[in-house]
Amino acid sequence: RVPCAAACPVHIDVPGYLRMCALGRRDEAHAIIREKVPFAGVLGRVCIHLCEDACRRGEVNESVAICALKRYAADGDRGLWKKENKIAADSGKKVAIVGAGPAGLTAAFYLRKKGHGVTVFDANPAAGGMLRYGIPPYRLPRDILDREIADILALGINLKSGLTLGKDFTLDQLTADGYDAVFLAVGASDSLHIQLDGCDLADAIRGTEFLRRVAQGEDVKLRGKVVVIGGGNVAV
Numbered sequence: 001r002v003p004c005a006a007a008c009p010v011h012i013d014v015p016g017y018l019r020m021c022a023l024g025r026r027d028e029a030h031a032i033i034r035e036k037v038p039f040a041g042v043l044g045r046v047c048i049h050l051c052e053d054a055c056r057r058g059e060v061n062e063s064v065a066i067c068a069l070k071r072y073a074a075d076g077d078r079g080l081w082k083k084e085n086k087i088a089a090d091s092g093k094k095v096a097i098v099g100a101g102p103a104g105l106t107a108a109f110y111l112r113k114k115g116h117g118v119t120v121f122d123a124n125p126a127a128g129g130m131l132r133y134g135i136p137p138y139r140l141p142r143d144i145l146d147r148e149i150a151d152i153l154a155l156g157i158n159l160k161s162g163l164t165l166g167k168d169f170t171l172d173q174l175t176a177d178g179y180d181a182v183f184l185a186v187g188a189s190d191s192l193h194i195q196l197d198g199c200d201l202a203d204a205i206r207g208t209e210f211l212r213r214v215a216q217g218e219d220v221k222l223r224g225k226v227v228v229i230g231g232g233n234v235a236v
């Protein structure tokens with residue numbers, strides 16, 4: 001396996017889709033990406049692109065823009081990938097997935113393709129997890145996210161929003177309801193806590209909490225001058 005594909009967590013055929021991009025065959029490039037992930041357009045915008053760190057071209061001058069080309073391929077989607085997006089015969093098994101973030105939806109996508117019945121439960125009013133409630137629209141346009149989530153759900157996946165594990169349902173209830181397996185994809189949406197005096201005061205808001213409240217349409221009240229601690233994507 002070439003270094004870029006080996007560095008990719010899902011081992012996308014990077015040389016394959018780059019070759020198609022070079023030939024201007026964006027739909028084919030997108031289909032290659034979709035063999036491994038159902039979020040090509042999302043990843044083309046927010047992936048941390050470990051593949052580029054491993055790219056051999058970097059030994060000559062600079063790495064190939066693999067992530068940007070993923071976006072280029074996804075934006076050229078004309079539906080070719082759907083021709084091979086077949087669902088296996090009904091297995092008679094049911095799976096409950098707790099959490100409609102990228103992990104839960106990806107698991108739902110591949111479980112459904114294997115012929116299992118899939119229901120996804122999520123505490124939020126809309127699916128997407130941190131893609132929706134942690135990444136602002138200027139980095140990840142909502143129409144891109146909504147379209148790729150719709151593609152996943154279109155396979156026959158049932159989404160139940162606004163239901164929280166431990167409050168609205170329990171694991172025992174899922175078993176009693178006839179689910180053969182449960183996949184917990186509750187995410188890691190808590191902000192990192194800094195051991196600093198004053199961090200627990202009312203006017204100190206943690207980064208991901210602030211982003212979530214803004215994404216939900218809340219007018220978060222801030223007073224006077226604001227200090228942002230951190231320099232990563234959340235801080236920006």
